[in-house]
Amino acid sequence: MRKLGRHSRATEGDLARLADGTLKPGQRQLVEQSVAVSGELQSRLRDQRRAVDAVRSHTRERAPLALRLRRRAFAAPARRGSRALGLGTLAALGALVWSFAALGGSQAVLTVADAATLAARPATATVPEPPDDSATLPRVRAAGLPFPYWEDRFGWKASGVRTDDVDGRPLTTVFYRSHGRRIAYTIVPGTRLPSAPGAGAIKRNGVVVHSFTDDRRLVVTWLRRGHTCVLSGIGVSLNTLRALAVWRSHGAVPY
16 A cells, blocks of 8 residues: 555545545555654545544435435535545445435435534535635525635635535535534525524524534524525534624625
8 A cells, every 4th residue: 555645635535445444454554654754644634534433323214315426526626535535435335325225215305414414424526716805605605695704804714515406406615614514505505494403593694594403513594595405514513603603704705
């Protein structure tokens, strides 16, 4: 196995196999040594393990999402080696898909909690840097809506993007990072998704924001022009997520 470089996207495949236990013993020690001295790799490994846990903990009610979910290539070119992203996780997901397909699992309505599980998946493309004084990210839109640029105001840098197709709905997710933490912002076009049972609600800046916790992940959701937005993270405060959700930058971020 080649030496793992800090910025090598090929290491995602090694991390995924380490997370799901499919990495060969001879490679495992080398990968663990690289992870031990790299905070970035430790963060990525945690993301991979959360993805594996999400797959393995899916109940029969959530399994149909895996059956209906298809990865789509994002319009922006991905870095070379991106096909190695999450190989072990995707293998585990594939096994789950066929398992429930054999059982004849019934269709299920897409939920906010389902959309939030995309936060545990890896990005498949990078996000271009916006021009100076921009309030939105360039060339990244969903349902005609731009994604916000948060780095200068809040310190959250857009680190990647992915799209997934669920029942013909293209779900676009942008990932943001700050001080080792990662949050995910998914826009779900079309009919609004129902709120999670027992979700709390608060109105700020004219926007109604619902919130709930799914396992350890804190999730907030709201509407932009009738489309459902889902923002979630682990180790991030509710006030932080709410502030990001309702930020409009004096109308530069359309609602």
